Amino acid sequence: MKNPVRISLLAALFAALTQTAAAHSPEDNRVRIEMKGDQRCIISNGMPNHAIGDFPNSGNPHSIEEQENRFCFSANPKKNATPTDFNHQTVAIALNGIPIRPGTAESYDPHSRRGFSRHGDHRWRLEGIGNSDDFGMDMNNAHVDHRGYYHYHGVPKGLIKTSKGSHIGYGADGFEIHWIGDKARSGWKLKRGERPSGPGGAHDGTYVEDWEYRPAAGDLDQCNGGMLNGKFVYFVTATYPFWPRCIWGTPSSDFMREGRGHGGRRGPGGPRGRRGPPQGHFGDPPLDRFGYPPR
DSSP: OOOHHHHHHHHHHHHHHHHHHHTOOGGGOOEEEEEETTEEEEEEOSOOSSOOOOSSBTTBOOOOOOBOEEEEEESSOOOOSSOEEOTTSOOEEETTSOEEOOSOSOEEOTTSTTSEETTSEEEEEBOSGGGTTTTTOOTTSEEEOTTOOEEESSOOHHHHHHOSSSEEEEETTSOEEEOOGGGSOOOEEEOSSBOSSTTOSBOOSSBGGGEEEOGGGSSSOTTSEEEETTEEEEEOOSSTTSSOSEESSOOOGGGSTTOGGGOOBSSTTSTTSOOSOOOOTTSOSOOOTTSOOOO
16 A cells, blocks of 8 residues: 555655746846946846756755846956955856856854854855855856845856857956856966865865966966957856956946845845845855845
8 A cells, every 4th residue: 555645745845846947947037238328237137048956955945036136337348457356246247147156255164063154264265166065056056045146156057058159248347258168278276285274184175275376377367367359358267266256357336245236136025125134045144135244
Protein backbone atom coordinates (compact mmCIF):
# COMPACT_ATOMS: atom_id res chain seq x y z
CA MET A 1 0.00 0.00 0.00
CA LYS A 2 1.33 3.42 -0.93
CA ASN A 3 2.20 5.78 1.88
CA PRO A 4 -0.21 8.77 1.58
CA VAL A 5 2.09 11.00 3.67
CA ARG A 6 5.03 10.34 1.38
CA ILE A 7 2.88 10.95 -1.69
CA SER A 8 1.68 14.25 -0.22
CA LEU A 9 5.22 15.35 0.56
CA LEU A 10 6.43 14.47 -2.92
CA ALA A 11 3.48 16.29 -4.47
CA ALA A 12 4.20 19.36 -2.34
CA LEU A 13 7.88 19.25 -3.30
CA PHE A 14 7.04 18.95 -7.01
CA ALA A 15 4.57 21.83 -6.76
CA ALA A 16 7.17 24.00 -5.00
CA LEU A 17 9.82 23.26 -7.62
CA THR A 18 7.36 23.87 -10.44
CA GLN A 19 6.30 27.15 -8.89
CA THR A 20 9.93 28.24 -8.47
CA ALA A 21 10.83 27.39 -12.05
CA ALA A 22 7.72 29.16 -13.33
CA ALA A 23 8.36 32.25 -11.24
CA HIS A 24 10.53 33.73 -13.98
CA SER A 25 10.45 33.64 -17.75
CA PRO A 26 12.87 35.42 -20.13
CA GLU A 27 9.79 37.10 -21.60
CA ASP A 28 9.34 38.92 -18.26
CA ASN A 29 12.32 41.16 -19.10
CA ARG A 30 11.46 44.82 -19.60
CA VAL A 31 14.32 47.17 -20.43
CA ARG A 32 14.85 50.34 -22.41
CA ILE A 33 17.79 52.64 -23.08
CA GLU A 34 17.20 56.38 -23.27
CA MET A 35 19.35 59.43 -23.91
CA LYS A 36 18.86 62.43 -21.58
CA GLY A 37 21.18 65.18 -22.78
CA ASP A 38 24.72 63.93 -22.10
CA GLN A 39 23.41 61.02 -20.02
CA ARG A 40 22.56 57.50 -21.13
CA CYS A 41 19.95 55.73 -18.98
CA ILE A 42 19.06 52.06 -18.66
CA ILE A 43 15.64 51.50 -17.11
CA SER A 44 14.45 47.99 -16.31
CA ASN A 45 12.24 45.82 -14.14
CA GLY A 46 15.23 43.82 -12.92
CA MET A 47 14.08 40.59 -14.58
CA PRO A 48 16.72 38.96 -16.85
CA ASN A 49 16.12 37.99 -20.46
CA HIS A 50 17.44 34.48 -19.95
CA ALA A 51 16.81 31.42 -17.81
CA ILE A 52 17.89 31.56 -14.16
CA GLY A 53 18.42 29.05 -11.38
CA ASP A 54 15.94 28.11 -8.67
CA PHE A 55 15.40 30.69 -5.96
CA PRO A 56 15.12 30.05 -3.06
CA ASN A 57 17.78 27.35 -2.91
CA SER A 58 19.97 25.69 -0.28
CA GLY A 59 22.39 28.63 -0.25
CA ASN A 60 19.92 31.47 -0.74
CA PRO A 61 16.49 31.86 0.93
CA HIS A 62 15.20 34.66 -1.33
CA SER A 63 12.93 34.80 -4.38
CA ILE A 64 13.38 37.01 -7.42
CA GLU A 65 11.05 40.01 -7.59
CA GLU A 66 10.46 42.79 -10.10
CA GLN A 67 12.32 46.02 -9.39
CA GLU A 68 12.23 49.62 -10.57
CA ASN A 69 15.82 50.06 -11.73
CA ARG A 70 17.10 53.24 -13.32
CA PHE A 71 20.80 53.79 -13.97
CA CYS A 72 21.96 56.94 -15.75
CA PHE A 73 25.62 57.64 -16.56
CA SER A 74 27.81 59.72 -18.82
CA ALA A 75 27.44 59.12 -22.54
CA ASN A 76 30.89 60.68 -23.06
CA PRO A 77 33.07 59.31 -20.25
CA LYS A 78 36.62 60.51 -19.69
CA LYS A 79 39.45 58.78 -17.85
CA ASN A 80 40.78 60.30 -14.64
CA ALA A 81 44.39 60.14 -13.49
CA THR A 82 43.63 57.46 -10.90
CA PRO A 83 40.87 54.84 -10.64
CA THR A 84 38.09 54.68 -8.04
CA ASP A 85 37.61 51.47 -6.04
CA PHE A 86 34.15 49.97 -6.56
CA ASN A 87 34.53 46.50 -5.10
CA HIS A 88 31.48 46.59 -2.79
CA GLN A 89 29.07 48.50 -5.00
CA THR A 90 27.15 48.16 -8.23
CA VAL A 91 30.02 48.65 -10.65
CA ALA A 92 28.07 48.30 -13.89
CA ILE A 93 24.73 47.67 -15.54
CA ALA A 94 24.17 45.06 -18.25
CA LEU A 95 22.30 45.89 -21.44
CA ASN A 96 19.47 43.64 -20.27
CA GLY A 97 18.98 45.85 -17.20
CA ILE A 98 20.59 43.55 -14.63
CA PRO A 99 23.07 45.19 -12.19
CA ILE A 100 26.61 43.89 -11.74
CA ARG A 101 27.88 43.66 -8.17
CA PRO A 102 30.97 41.39 -8.19
CA GLY A 103 32.00 42.07 -4.58
CA THR A 104 30.28 41.12 -1.33
CA ALA A 105 29.76 42.85 2.01
CA GLU A 106 30.99 39.83 4.02
CA SER A 107 34.37 39.32 5.67
CA TYR A 108 36.14 36.59 7.59
CA ASP A 109 34.56 36.15 11.02
CA PRO A 110 35.71 33.27 13.25
CA HIS A 111 32.85 34.00 15.65
CA SER A 112 30.14 33.52 13.04
CA ARG A 113 28.49 30.16 12.47
CA ARG A 114 29.19 30.51 8.75
CA GLY A 115 32.77 31.70 9.24
CA PHE A 116 32.00 35.10 7.73
CA SER A 117 29.69 38.03 8.38
CA ARG A 118 29.15 41.69 7.57
CA HIS A 119 30.88 42.62 10.81
CA GLY A 120 34.00 40.48 10.47
CA ASP A 121 37.65 41.23 9.79
CA HIS A 122 37.51 43.61 6.81
CA ARG A 123 41.14 42.89 6.02
CA TRP A 124 39.81 39.60 4.57
CA ARG A 125 36.79 40.32 2.38
CA LEU A 126 34.87 37.34 1.05
CA GLU A 127 35.01 36.90 -2.72
CA GLY A 128 31.60 36.08 -4.25
CA ILE A 129 32.65 33.58 -6.93
CA GLY A 130 35.14 31.95 -4.58
CA ASN A 131 32.17 31.11 -2.33
CA SER A 132 29.39 30.70 -4.88
CA ASP A 133 27.71 27.78 -3.09
CA ASP A 134 27.49 29.74 0.16
CA PHE A 135 25.64 32.51 -1.67
CA GLY A 136 23.39 30.26 -3.73
CA MET A 137 24.68 31.41 -7.12
CA ASP A 138 22.99 30.06 -10.24
CA MET A 139 24.45 29.07 -13.63
CA ASN A 140 24.82 32.76 -14.48
CA ASN A 141 27.01 33.39 -11.43
CA ALA A 142 24.15 35.48 -10.06
CA HIS A 143 21.76 35.40 -7.15
CA VAL A 144 19.10 37.48 -5.39
CA ASP A 145 19.32 39.48 -2.19
CA HIS A 146 16.75 40.12 0.55
CA ARG A 147 14.78 42.42 -1.79
CA GLY A 148 14.54 39.84 -4.56
CA TYR A 149 17.19 41.87 -6.42
CA TYR A 150 18.82 39.64 -9.06
CA HIS A 151 22.42 40.66 -9.85
CA TYR A 152 25.55 39.23 -11.44
CA HIS A 153 28.79 38.44 -9.58
CA GLY A 154 30.72 36.56 -12.27
CA VAL A 155 30.47 35.71 -15.97
CA PRO A 156 26.74 35.52 -16.84
CA LYS A 157 26.38 32.71 -19.35
CA GLY A 158 22.75 33.55 -20.13
CA LEU A 159 23.55 37.18 -20.91
CA ILE A 160 26.48 36.25 -23.15
CA LYS A 161 24.38 33.68 -25.01
CA THR A 162 21.60 36.19 -25.72
CA SER A 163 23.91 39.08 -26.65
CA LYS A 164 24.22 40.05 -30.32
CA GLY A 165 27.84 41.16 -30.03
CA SER A 166 30.70 41.65 -27.60
CA HIS A 167 29.17 44.75 -26.00
CA ILE A 168 27.16 43.60 -22.96
CA GLY A 169 26.99 46.58 -20.59
CA TYR A 170 28.27 49.89 -19.24
CA GLY A 171 30.45 50.73 -16.27
CA ALA A 172 29.33 53.16 -13.57
CA ASP A 173 31.41 55.81 -15.35
CA GLY A 174 29.85 55.19 -18.76
CA PHE A 175 32.64 53.22 -20.46
CA GLU A 176 31.45 50.17 -22.39
CA ILE A 177 31.95 46.62 -21.10
CA HIS A 178 32.75 43.81 -23.55
CA TRP A 179 33.09 40.04 -23.51
CA ILE A 180 35.59 38.61 -26.00
CA GLY A 181 36.35 35.36 -24.20
CA ASP A 182 39.99 34.40 -23.62
CA LYS A 183 41.19 37.13 -25.99
CA ALA A 184 41.19 39.43 -22.94
CA ARG A 185 43.50 38.24 -20.16
CA SER A 186 43.30 39.58 -16.63
CA GLY A 187 46.54 40.47 -14.85
CA TRP A 188 45.21 39.40 -11.44
CA LYS A 189 46.81 36.27 -9.98
CA LEU A 190 46.71 34.40 -6.68
CA LYS A 191 49.37 35.45 -4.20
CA ARG A 192 52.05 32.95 -3.36
CA GLY A 193 52.48 31.46 0.09
CA GLU A 194 50.01 31.61 2.96
CA ARG A 195 47.85 34.31 4.48
CA PRO A 196 49.76 36.17 7.21
CA SER A 197 46.70 36.71 9.43
CA GLY A 198 42.96 36.12 9.71
CA PRO A 199 41.87 32.74 8.33
CA GLY A 200 45.44 31.60 7.59
CA GLY A 201 46.04 28.92 4.98
CA ALA A 202 47.01 29.24 1.33
CA HIS A 203 45.78 32.03 -0.90
CA ASP A 204 43.09 30.08 -2.75
CA GLY A 205 40.70 32.78 -3.95
CA THR A 206 38.26 32.62 -1.05
CA TYR A 207 39.06 36.22 -0.18
CA VAL A 208 39.62 39.33 -2.29
CA GLU A 209 42.97 39.80 -0.56
CA ASP A 210 44.13 36.43 -1.93
CA TRP A 211 44.67 38.19 -5.26
CA GLU A 212 47.29 40.62 -6.52
CA TYR A 213 47.68 42.53 -9.76
CA ARG A 214 50.71 41.68 -11.88
CA PRO A 215 50.87 43.90 -14.99
CA ALA A 216 52.98 41.45 -16.95
CA ALA A 217 50.59 38.55 -16.29
CA GLY A 218 47.85 39.81 -18.64
CA ASP A 219 46.96 42.43 -21.20
CA LEU A 220 44.43 44.46 -19.13
CA ASP A 221 44.94 47.11 -16.48
CA GLN A 222 44.00 46.71 -12.80
CA CYS A 223 40.37 47.65 -13.56
CA ASN A 224 40.09 45.08 -16.39
CA GLY A 225 40.34 47.91 -18.87
CA GLY A 226 42.01 48.01 -22.27
CA MET A 227 41.66 49.14 -25.85
CA LEU A 228 39.16 47.74 -28.34
CA ASN A 229 38.84 49.10 -31.88
CA GLY A 230 40.68 52.27 -30.89
CA LYS A 231 38.68 53.11 -27.77
CA PHE A 232 39.02 52.40 -24.06
CA VAL A 233 36.57 49.83 -22.65
CA TYR A 234 36.31 47.36 -19.78
CA PHE A 235 36.30 43.61 -20.27
CA VAL A 236 34.60 40.70 -18.56
CA THR A 237 37.11 37.92 -17.97
CA ALA A 238 36.69 34.23 -17.22
CA THR A 239 39.08 34.60 -14.28
CA TYR A 240 39.28 37.03 -11.37
CA PRO A 241 38.25 39.85 -11.17
CA PHE A 242 35.59 38.82 -13.76
CA TRP A 243 34.15 42.37 -13.86
CA PRO A 244 35.92 45.65 -13.11
CA ARG A 245 36.49 46.21 -9.39
CA CYS A 246 37.53 49.80 -9.99
CA ILE A 247 36.66 52.40 -12.62
CA TRP A 248 38.71 55.08 -14.37
CA GLY A 249 35.99 57.62 -15.03
CA THR A 250 33.74 59.60 -12.69
CA PRO A 251 31.05 57.29 -11.29
CA SER A 252 27.40 58.18 -11.63
CA SER A 253 25.58 58.69 -8.32
CA ASP A 254 23.03 56.12 -9.49
CA PHE A 255 25.62 53.42 -8.80
CA MET A 256 26.57 54.69 -5.35
CA ARG A 257 25.21 53.31 -2.09
CA GLU A 258 22.58 56.01 -1.73
CA GLY A 259 22.00 56.35 -5.47
CA ARG A 260 18.48 56.19 -6.86
CA GLY A 261 19.61 53.67 -9.45
CA HIS A 262 18.71 50.71 -7.27
CA GLY A 263 15.05 51.74 -7.27
CA GLY A 264 13.57 48.98 -5.14
CA ARG A 265 10.72 46.52 -5.20
CA ARG A 266 7.52 47.45 -6.93
CA GLY A 267 4.32 47.74 -4.93
CA PRO A 268 3.74 48.25 -1.17
CA GLY A 269 7.04 46.60 -0.21
CA GLY A 270 9.12 49.04 -2.29
CA PRO A 271 11.21 51.99 -1.12
CA ARG A 272 8.19 54.24 -0.66
CA GLY A 273 6.25 51.73 1.40
CA ARG A 274 8.73 49.36 3.01
CA ARG A 275 7.43 47.37 5.93
CA GLY A 276 10.14 47.54 8.56
CA PRO A 277 13.92 47.55 8.08
CA PRO A 278 15.41 45.19 5.48
CA GLN A 279 17.43 42.21 6.64
CA GLY A 280 20.73 40.91 5.34
CA HIS A 281 21.19 38.21 2.72
CA PHE A 282 20.90 35.41 5.22
CA GLY A 283 19.31 36.80 8.37
CA ASP A 284 22.06 39.19 9.41
CA PRO A 285 21.18 42.34 11.41
CA PRO A 286 19.18 45.13 9.68
CA LEU A 287 20.97 46.82 6.80
CA ASP A 288 20.51 50.06 4.93
CA ARG A 289 18.21 50.22 1.90
CA PHE A 290 20.83 48.76 -0.42
CA GLY A 291 21.93 45.82 1.70
CA TYR A 292 24.85 47.31 3.59
CA PRO A 293 25.33 47.67 7.36
CA PRO A 294 24.64 51.25 8.52
CA ARG A 295 27.71 53.35 9.22
